[in-house]
């Protein structure tokens with residue numbers, strides 16, 4: 314089965330969303346990621362609407378709050394018909410455990426609870442930021458492994474990390490865990506806000522379970538052509 318390529322639909326309006334989906338012209342089971350830009354603008358209604366149309370939805374709101382608040386938020390998220398959602402691993406094991414419990418409690422009878430993915434270190438975080446601003450003494454790859462092990466024990470189904478870390482994660486955390494990787498770029502050079510990047514082919518080689526791609530597709534002149542090329546390169 315083809316591994317998902319989640320298109321990050323980071324657009325500002327319903328018009329832009331409709332235009333992009335029309336350009337992609339894909340069957341409705343396409344994997345899409347809805348993040349804070351679209352969600353804060355259009356709310357949960359757009360999520361339910363796209364889920365009812367059959368899209369495979371990853372709702373990326375990166376929960377990070379006290380366990381009680383996260384439990385109740387996750388319960389609401391579970392009712393939207395989505396397949397994946399995110400939480401910040403740095404919020405700790407109790408928060409992750411609460412999110413997982415909320416997702417299970419909020420899933421309608423007969424449906425499958427959304428998979429919980431813990432964001433390890435954002436792919437925009439560089440080695441320098443990790444050391445000088447987060448004051449983390451571990452090198453990036455070890456920090457990511459450490460957060461992934463904690464998240465796994467707390468009930469997460471997988472992590473968000475860079476493809477650069479996946480080989481080590483598979484060796485140390487195992488294959489029964491999802492490694493979903495943003496920070497995908499078509500060439501080794503990127504002049505935007507991502508720090509830990511890789512190409513779709515590298516993500517495939519290093520073992521990503523799924524990739525997330527936003528601007529390389531959404532800002533392309535022909536988003537469909539780039540999307541098709543990325544799907545082929547990754548699978």
Ligand SMILES: O=c1ccn([C@@H]2O[C@H](COP(=O)(O)O)[C@@H](O)[C@H]2O)c(=O)[nH]1
Nearest residue numbers: 321348434435436495496525526527528
């Ligand atoms: O560590 C993370 C976690 C989430 N993201 C999200 O993925 C997409 C990437 O978009 P690009 O335009 O391809 O950079 C975006 O929605 C982020 O919020 C991430 O990049 N890194």
